[in-house]
Amino acid sequence: GEFSAAFPCIMAALWYFVLRKMAKLMKPQKVIQQNGDVFTIRTISSLRNYAIEFTVGKEFDEETKGVDNQKLKSLVTWDNGRLVCVQIGEKKNRGWVHWLEGDDLHLIQRQTATKHTKQK
Template identity: 70%
Template sequence: LPALLGCSLLLSSDNFEGYVLALGIDFATRKIANLLKPQKVIEQNGDSFTIHTSGSLKNYLVKFTVGEEFDEDNKGLDNRKCRSLVTWDNDSLTCVQKGEKKNRGWTHWIEGDQLHLVLTTCGQVCKQTFQRA
């Protein structure tokens, strides 16, 4: 989906604090992370994707092939390792992350010129909206 590709900047983030608290991220890091407006760049080559999220505090890069389970190292986030699987769900990319945190994962999709991201873990849901740059 070409609409997912390219560079987007964070516009809004709902319940980010609850999400990072559920991940066990320390107070100081949570407070700083709450102030950041990260940039997200999504690249695609066939069924292979790279999602690079960069901010002034942390950078995170994940590479995956849709439908192929992989080992994900959340270095720069909560530093946990998990087994992840990304699939297409209609026009959304959905990731299920199996590890020590329950019901962890994310979903990306496009509406108009905005990229949406829902992050979930341990019953907490964070909704983020990014504007195409």
């Protein structure tokens, strides 16, 4: 009947819900290494790992493999004790800001999305 036809969709929706809940529980580990103006930032989780290496003040090519698979031109600078990254690519206004307050590492990610709809 109708239920058995809809069963695969119901199971897929439940599985998606479970995966989202599991992902929220898994806190990624952030490893930041500094050698003068050269930084390596690694994000490690059970779902995926990502690493970037950059020199503060020098533009570099960044490929976000496994994250959103974008090719970017990135520039990281210091601003009031915060590392500020501007990323230029297909999506506008991308980037992030990292800073320490005591033992807490803070991260703000910037990404502006634009949605276009047609009026009928």
